[in-house]
Amino acid sequence: MHTFQNGWLGRLRIAGCIAAAALLAGCNLLPASGPYSAEVRNPQTQDTDGVGYKLVPMTASVVRVLSQLDGEGLIGTFRNDRRPIPDVKIGIGDLVGVSIFEASAGGLFIPAEAASRAGNFVDIPTQQVDSTGSISVPYAGQLRVAGLRPSQVEKEIIDRLRNRAIDPQAVVTVKEQRSNTVTVLGEVDAPIKFPLTANGERVLDAISRAGATQNKGYDMFVTLQRGGREATISFNRLIRDPVNNIYLQPSDTIYIYGRARTFLAFGASGKQGQFNFSDDAISLSEAVAKAEGLVDAQADPQSVFMFRLENRSTLERMGVDVSDIPTEGKVPTIYTVNYREPTGFLLTTKVPMRNKDIIYIGNAGSVEITKFLNLVLLGATTAREIADANSILYGPN
Incomplete structure (x- = not known):
């Protein structure tokens, strides 16, 4: 049965092995609620899934583009x-009525015995503009009326009847618009x-x-x-x-x-989860406040990120090269904000949030060191407990 030859030396060896394993494994061994800030800032080495995203610092020129888009x-x-005001014209499918007037009886439409009918006009039965855009008027033939105003059709009818009727006049009415x-x-x-x-x-x-x-x-x-x-x-x-x-x-x-618009907040924010806009529009700074801001003892104010699927044209207006992103349509984009500088707060007051945006706040470097030291301490404590148990079972070494 193997026993420890040197109690304290054995403990230190075990603790050292755990610490070495942590170092060899890198930061990925430590618990976290998301990617480390350095990983986010290096898409070339960290984009292992081949998604392809653009990292865009939140500058005044970038904010200017984003605020203008929201205002369109x-x-x-x-x-x-x-x-x-729309220029309403006759279209295919419309129901059109035509009334034709003559100055005196004995013409094409008014009988010689004027007393035999009331008025000096005749109503052409209402007809639908056919698929060619035409209607038919007796003695005037087929008329293309689609795309014309009623006054233009009236003139065309008068011109065609001028040499056949007695001083003709016409009134064209759109009985029912269907176009x-x-x-x-x-x-x-x-x-x-x-x-x-x-x-x-x-x-x-x-x-x-x-x-x-x-x-x-x-x-x-x-x-x-x-x-x-x-x-x-x-x-x-x-x-x-x-x-x-x-x-x-x-x-x-x-x-x-x-549609209730929402955004998500993760990382070192005061509160994580899904949040409603609950307003017509909110800015990035207001969204961070809804998530109860940055945790003072945990957050890195230089590592505030906003994840969004952005339009290619928008990124191009910002001067971002998207030629290396093969996908069509929207481009995965991460905007970076530095809240360590006062201008970071001023800029984000002008950045409108969009539905399904994601805010992620990275941890400060000291937090990661603390996690690592806690892991080493856990290893040392475990080694000591093993040594104490070994001493009880097999006696002091």
Whole structure:
């Protein structure tokens, strides 16, 4: 049976072996709630999964880009489409009525015996604009009316009848619009599709027609789709910034939905977990405060990170080279913030949080040293207990 030849020497040997094992294994042997700050800052060596992410220091120029993007809203996306009131024209599927007037009886449409009918006009039966964009008018033939205003169609009819009718006049009326419509869908009381009028309808007009849900304003969002583009804005902001209450255009689609926006906080924050925005918009500094800030005895204020899937175009505007990221679409991005400097707090007041962002606060270096020393102490204590037990069983060495 093996026994220890030197009690204290044996204890130190065991403690030394544990310490050596810790050193050989590196920091990965120590407990932690996330990656070490040095690992985050070195994506080239630490990106073992091949995800590929960009590390972006939070500078004034970076903050300027991020704050401008948040401020775009509807008016930003549709900046070049500011038609104040839609130019409502006849479209395929619309129901059109035509009335033709003559100056006196005996013409094409008014019988010679004027007393035999009331009035000096005739109503052409209402007809639908066909798939070619045309309608038919007696003695005028087929007329292409899609994309024209009623006044333009009236002129065309008069020109075709001028040499056949007696001083003809025409009135064209859109009985029912089926092409110049706006659709409102989503979490509303009554989804609706309605025609635009010459008065002009805005986004809030459409929402009021459909009846908005009972979601809180900061948790309700409005998406406008137009011509292959779309933009989303919170209902509160739509109310607060009237410039975003833009005029609707034919074929617009509005989608309304409720969503509680959240962010996650991990690491050396006062509180970890998932947090609701509970407001129309919050900044990065407000999000850190919601997570009860940095733990004074644990956090490294130079190691505050915000994880986000960022648009490639946004990173390019910041001057970040994304050519080495093969994936299409959004790029995994980690923004670094230094709260050791006062400017770190000032900058993050202007950085808007987005849904599902992640905040991670790294540990200070002294915390890792303390963990290591505690591990060594645990090893030494274990070695001493083993030696004491050995002494009891086999006698002092």
